[in-house]
Structure formats: structure tokens, C-alpha cells
Amino acid sequence: MGLVTYIVIFLxxxxxxxxxxxxxxxxxxxxxxxxxxxxxxxxxxxxxxxELATVAAATQTDYNKSTLHIQLWAVLVASVLVLGGVGARIKRQKMKIF
Structure with a gap:
């Protein structure tokens, strides 16, 4: 999932x-x-x-579970807060495809 994310970011x-x-x-x-x-x-x-989904998926890796100990719930809560903030700033008039 991380490689796909990097490829999409590059594109x-x-x-x-x-x-x-x-x-x-x-x-x-x-x-x-x-x-x-x-x-x-x-x-x-x-x-x-x-990108947010990739970070959430990364919390389930062996490295995170053994070394970093980043909890999935913390990433999900942070993702919801970030999405709420970004969603409030979306300018729909600049995206007239919907």
C-alpha cells in the first residue's frame, strides 16, 4: 500500500x-x-x-507493534480530526465536476 501511495503522489x-x-x-x-x-x-x-489510510495500515506492521507502539485508534481519531479540518476548507466552486 505504501508503494502505491508513493507512485500516486509522484503522478x-x-x-x-x-x-x-x-x-x-x-x-x-x-x-x-x-x-x-x-x-x-x-x-x-x-x-x-x-495517505491517511496508508498511515492507518502502517500501525498494523510488525515493526510498529514491536518498536513504535502507535495505536490504530489514535491514528483513526487524528485522521477524523484532520479530515474534518480539511473538509471544512474544501472550495466546491473550484471543482465543478460534481
Whole structure:
């Protein structure tokens, strides 16, 4: 799950860099680059949830259980609090795909 998360983070970052620095080269125009933004933003929120799930899954590894002792319930409570804070700041008008 961690490897998948890193790959998705890399892809998300690559699209963001292409969209911001090279829109004409990659997307043929600045306007086409701007059209990708809403999908990039939504996928960013999906990646964020994947990252939280990866951290929760990491609490069940042997290394964590023997050395770190990070409790799953603590990660889940923190994840709910973080999701609540981020969810309150989501600007739906910038994501007109819903």
C-alpha cells in the first residue's frame, strides 16, 4: 500500500508541475492546462485520503507493534480530526465536476 501511495503522489506531483510550469508543452495551451486543475484538485483529496489510510495500515506492521507502539485508534481519531479540518476548507466552486 505504501508503494502505491508513493507512485500516486509522484503522478499527482508530475501533473501539477506540468500544469503549472509546462502547460503549452504538455497540454498544448494554457487553457487546456487550466481545464485539468479541477481534476487535479479532486485527485489531490483522494490522494490525501489514501495517505491517511496508508498511515492507518502502517500501525498494523510488525515493526510498529514491536518498536513504535502507535495505536490504530489514535491514528483513526487524528485522521477524523484532520479530515474534518480539511473538509471544512474544501472550495466546491473550484471543482465543478460534481
Amino acid at each position: 499527482q506531483a508530475a501533473v501539477g508541475v506540468a500544469q503549472y510550469f509546462f502547460p503549452v508543452i504538455i497540454f498544448a495551451s494554457v487553457d487546456n492546462g487550466k481545464k485539468i486543475y479541477k481534476y487535479h484538485r479532486v485527485s489531490g483529496y483522494v490522494v490525501f485520503m489514501l
